[in-house]
Amino acid sequence: MLLITGYLKEQDDSHQEFEQSHRPETDHPRVLITGGLGQLGVGLAKLLRKRFGKNNVILSDIRKPADNVFYSGPFIYSDILDYKNLREIVVNNRITWLIHYSALLSAVGEANVPLARAVNITGLHNILDIAAEHSLRLFVPSTIGAFGPTSPRNPTPDLCIQRPRTIYGVSKVHAELMGEYYHYRYGLDFRCLRYPGIISADSQPGGGTTDYAVQVFHDAIKTGKFQCNLKPDTRLPMMYIDDCLKATLEVMEAPAELLTMRTYNINAMSFTPEELVQEVQKHVPEFEVTYNVDPVRQAIADSWPMNFDDNNARKDWGWKHDYDLPELVTTMFNFLGSESRIAQAN
C-alpha cells in the first residue's frame, strides 16, 4: 500500500494497521487533492476533513510538506504527470472524489510555457482518464484567466467568447471543455468553478497576477510600505479564501439535478489596488504605496474580467459569498496581526 502519512507514522509504521484501524466511513467520500500544498489545498483539506473525517481526505503534491501539514492528516507524493502512480493512489486508497489543484498559475506559466503546458494540459488528461475510468466525482478549478481581451469584461457572463492570451488561460479553457466533453460523452461527474483572485492569510499565492492583493497585507504589517506591480486602477474580481473553499464544497455536494451547467463563475467582490489600499489605510493610516508596474502581469490583468457575473451559481445551487472588501480586510489584519504579535512575543 502506498499511503504513508505523518499522522499515522506517529502512531504506527505498519500499513496493515492503517487498513484495519482506519476503515473509511462508507457514507463519506474518499478525497484526493492534487497540488495540495499550494495556496488553496491545505485550507481545503482542513475544511473537508472537518466534514468527512481526517483520514478520508488525502493531500498530495510533488513538494515536501511542512511539519504542521504532514502531521495534520494523510499526505502522499503524487506527480500528476505520472499516470501509473496516480492510478495506483486512486485504486489503493479507494478514492471517490478527486480535487485537481495542480497547476502553474498565470505569471509563472508565462515564464515557463513548456512546463505549464505539460502540467496544465497533459496532467489534466491523466486526471480526466483516471476519473472517468474509476467513476470519480472530479473538481477542476478554472479562473477569471479563462477569459481574454475579446470577452465582455464588465461583467463577464458564464457563456461568452473565451480567447485568453496566456498559456494558463488557454489550458483552463481546455480543461473546462474537456471536462464537459467527458461529462456528456462518458458520464463523468465533472464540476468546475471559475475562481476569482483568491486572498488568504495563512498561505502564499503561487505566482499569479492577483498575488499583489495578498502581499499588500504582509507588507503593511511588516514595513508599512508596499510596491504594487499593477496600475492603481486595475479592477479585478477577488474572493476571500473561506468563500472559495465553501463554494468548492457546496458545488461538490450539490445534487446533480441542480447543476444546469458544469462550469460556473463565482464571485464575491471586485476592486482596484487603489481601492484596496484605501481600505488597508483604515487599519494602518501611515501605510505608503508606490507603483512599479510589471508589464507581463499588467497585460494579463488588462485582458481579464473586471467584474464577474455569477448569477447562475446563485440561482442553481444557492451560491452566496460571506466576505465583501471591508470584512476581507478586517479578517486579514486580525489574522496577520495576531500572528505577528505571537512572533514578537517569542
Ligand SMILES: NC(=O)c1ccc[n+]([C@@H]2O[C@H](COP(=O)([O-])OP(=O)(O)OC[C@H]3O[C@@H](n4cnc5c(N)ncnc54)[C@H](O)[C@@H]3O)[C@@H](O)[C@H]2O)c1
Ligand atoms: N489562487 C488563486 O487565486 C486561484 C484563482 C483561480 C483558480 N485557481 C486554481 O486553483 C488551483 C489551486 O491554486 P493554488 O493557488 O493553490 O495554486 P499554487 O500555485 O499555489 O499551487 C499549485 C500546486 O501544484 C503543484 N504542482 C505543480 N506541478 C505539479 C505536478 N507535476 N504534480 C503535482 N502537483 C504539481 C505545486 O507544487 C503547487 O503546490 C489551481 O488549479 C489554480 O489554477 C487559483
Ligand SMILES: C[C@@H](O)[C@H](N)C(=O)O
Ligand atoms: C486569478 C488566478 O487564476 C490566479 N490567482 C492568477 O492570478 O493567476
